[in-house]
Amino acid sequence: MAYFRWLYREITSINTAGSIMLAFILGVQLALFLSNPITFLSVITLFATLLGSACTVYMMIGKPINGLLGLISALGYIYINWQAGHYASVLDQIVFILLIDLPLIVTWKTWGHRIVDGVKFLRIRGWVITLVVMLLLWVPVIWIYTHLGDTNPVWDAIVLIIGATASIYVFMGYGDSYTLWLMSDFVNICLWVSALFAGYSASSLPMLLTMAFYLATALYGRFWSIWSGKQNK
Numbered sequence: 696m697a698y699f700r701w702l703y704r705e706i707t708s709i710n711t712a713g714s715i716m717l718a719f720i721l722g723v724q725l726a727l728f729l730s731n732p733i734t735f736l737s738v739i740t741l742f743a744t745l746l747g748s749a750c751t752v753y754m755m756i757g758k759p760i761n762g763l764l765g766l767i768s769a770l771g772y773i774y775i776n777w778q779a780g781h782y783a784s785v786l787d788q789i790v791f792i793l794l795i796d797l798p799l800i801v802t803w804k805t806w807g808h809r810i811v812d813g814v815k816f817l818r819i820r821g822w823v824i825t826l827v828v829m830l831l832l833w834v835p836v837i838w839i840y841t842h843l844g845d846t847n848p849v850w851d852a853i854v855l856i857i858g859a860t861a862s863i864y865v866f867m868g869y870g871d872s873y874t875l876w877l878m879s880d881f882v883n884i885c886l887w888v889s890a891l892f893a894g895y896s897a898s899s900l901p902m903l904l905t906m907a908f909y910l911a912t913a914l915y916g917r918f919w920s921i922w923s924g925k926q927n928k
Contacts, residue, residue, distance in 0.1 A: 699918055701754075701764075701885070705753070710756055711735075711826065712915060713752040713753070713756055715913060716748075716752055716911065716915075717748060719744060720745070720748045720904070721748075722746055722862055722906070723762065724741060724748075724905075726740075727900065727901055727904070728740075728741045728901070730904065734897070735896060736897055737897065738784040738869035739771050739774055740771070740897075740898040740901050740902070740928065743767075743768045743770075743775060744901050744904075746764050746765075746767050746904060747765070747769075747909075748905060748909075750764035750765040750768055750906050751908070751909050751912040754912075755873075755915050757914075760765065761824075762795065762796045762797070762798070762799020763796075763799070764816050765791065765792075765796040766792055766797070766800065769788045769789075769791055769792050769796060770792075770871075771783050772784070772788045773788045773789070774889065775896075776788065778896065778898070778922060779846060779890060779895060779898065780845060780846030780847070780896075781841055781846065781847060781851045781854075781886065781890075782844070782845045782897065783836065783840045783848070783851040783852050783854060784855065784886070785860040787855045787859060790855075790858070790859045790862050791858065791862050794865065794866040794895060797867050815868055817868050819843060821857070825860065829856050832856050833852055833853055833856060836855060839847055840852055846890075847889055847890065848894055850882055850886040853882050854879065856880040858879045861875035861876050876909070876913040877885055877910065880906055880909045880910035880913050884906045884910065885891060886906075887902045887906055890902075890903075
């Protein structure tokens, strides 16, 4: 019962900015869902995108309930990306579950204590190393997923690299993760724009809209939330 009371407090702790964002994306996704044929994939896409959007909102305000929301949405995203042939994005979602969702669910009482006194940030040297490693990994990861039959290995590979790196930094308590989420959201938008024009996934448009929403929450999280560091000064 204590867990369910905690869930209720977490859900109702959303701020004004988060409420407006969620209301907007809920309306957009429902309108899109109802204006197209309803299939098993479209239902999964609707629930995954809505819960994923809620996950990013609660993450940007530093609430550990995003672990439960993220786990459910990530399972949906795994199915959506597998259907689209985005196999690198499937692995990205698995990494997200292992490094963010499951730790948040397991440590629901104490997770927020890690950032109550402020988050850590990389220095210039740390950023240089991070960017160099990601760039060095891009070509071999493209090669791997090309041979695995990925439908869009160039964009999908960098989605995995940036997303996995961001997940690692969230796990370690770094506010810099939001800079990486911004990069990840941008390349995810490119991935789903490509999928939309190529026409190989019925989930392309709702996923594209969700990635644009993620970009908005990442901007808020990077510059105005607890993760920005401004609230600790």
